Amino acid sequence: MSFEATASMWGSLLASCRVHKNVEVAEVAARKFFKIEPNNAGNLVLLSNVYAASGRWDDVASARKLLNSSEVKKEKGKNWIEIKDSVNSFMVGERSHPWMGEIYARLDDLLEEMEKSGFRGQVEHDLHDVEDYCKRELLKYHSEKLAFTFGLMCLSWFVPIRIMKNLRICGDCHQFMKVASAVTGREIVVRDNNRFHHFREGVCSCGEFW
Structure with a gap:
């Protein structure tokens, strides 16, 4: 190019490498990305995703170790949804919400219904070297x-479900939302930190790129 690539350009290339499992280009993009934004933990997380998608678990562990030992800290994923002028927040494994028991039970029922439509989850998006189950x-x-x-x-059937997220939505949750919108007939809008x-x-x- 006739100009220097920006952090967002390197980030887009790095995210694309996850889709295409191109580790070699991902490592180049990650180095450039980290040089421009050294305090952005997202580049190490994206690089870990590329390694995980390619089954390179030793490299995943190295990237996670580097992240944990550096001053750069990964922000915890958090979501917000507004119900009747009240903002409700959720984190993975949330237990503090007063409706938590009902939410877990309803989600279990929904996942069982979705599995009948072929949804099995995209386990390649989990960065732990464990069995698929x-x-x-x-x-x-x-x-x-x-x-x-x-x-x-909580929302009427004709009201879109709008969710705000502080990080980029993971591939498994993206697939979940697609299938859930078909199974439940609901319109869903997720605003993550990218789009x-x-x-x-x-x-x-x-269009499957984010």
């Missing part, structure tokens, strides 16, 4: 799934 359990109660389920319980995702009838507005 363990990964499914770890992915099961991600915060956007909890927020969506609460919206499903709006508008889910309707099993399709997302992002």
Whole structure:
């Protein structure tokens, strides 16, 4: 290019490497990204995702160790949904919400219904070197799934379910929202830190790239 690439350009390239499992280009993009934004933990997380998608678990562990030992700290994922002028927040494995028991039960029922439609979860998006059934359990109660389920319980059927997220939505939750929009017939909007995702009838507005 006739000009220097920006952090967002390197970040987009790095995210694309996860889709195409291109580790070599991902490492180049990550080095450039980290040089421009040394305090952004997202580049190490994205690089870990690339390693995990390629089954390179030793490299995943090295990236996570570097993240933990550096001053750069990964922000915890959090979601918000507004119900009747009240903002409700959720984190993965949330237990403090007063409706938590009902939310978990409804989500379990929904996942069982979705599995009948072929949804099995995308375990490659979990960064732990464990068996697939363990990964499914770890992915099961991600915060956007909890927020969506609460919206499903509380909002009228014709009202879109709108969720705000402080990080980029993971691939498994993205697939979950697509299938959930088809199974429940609900319109879902997720605003993550990168873009709006508008889910309707099993399709997302992002065209599978985010």
